[in-house]
Amino acid sequence: MAQNSDLYAVADFCLVPMGTSEPSVAEYVAECVRVLEKTGLKFKMHGYGTNLEGSWSAVMQAIHDCHTAVHAKGAPRIATDIRIGTRVDRDIAPGTGNDSKVKRVEEILARDQKAQ
Template sequence: MQSDLYAVADFCLIPMGTGESSVAEYIAECQRVLEKLGVSYKMHGYGTNLEGPWSEVSKAIHDCHAAVHAKGAQRIATDIRIGTRTDREITPGTGNEGKLKRVEDILAAERK
């Protein structure tokens, strides 16, 4: 078994108690952190898909928390879903795309 599992994750970081109706500035700070780390990520409307070795994924979420706290958020709640698999190799950076493509292929076949 490999020493560091490849993880496909989705997380939604929620700054709390900021006194602002929008948290976009805090989320932008998290995205800056992910870009600097060089991990594979894609932001969506209610979170961010992230993938890579488990240790890098968890460090990235940690670093986002630290950066958002440094920006002034006193509290943060984060929902995290992480999937791993050992039955086949996942090409780095394609875990989330592969999941979507499989569902799209099924739906396309039904339409024929």
């Protein structure tokens, strides 16, 4: 399979503002979501992070831009955990990487239910 020099990445990241005066980070997370909405990348926020997918460079740029925006909002420190998956054994249609992973597990569970 031909390989693009910029891998398609499915990432999960959790950006944690530190050193703020409030225990809630919702305002900072909302600022990051505003940034992500402008990227055109597919993303889905969840309780402890965000799934994000697109080209490796676009995903990393989006996370960088979230850091910049959250710092600008007043967070003096940020800690971010990132997990990134790539694959080159098959093509992944843009925007379907995470959904296809979830769908595959759901299909297996549905098969199990039918077998009972």
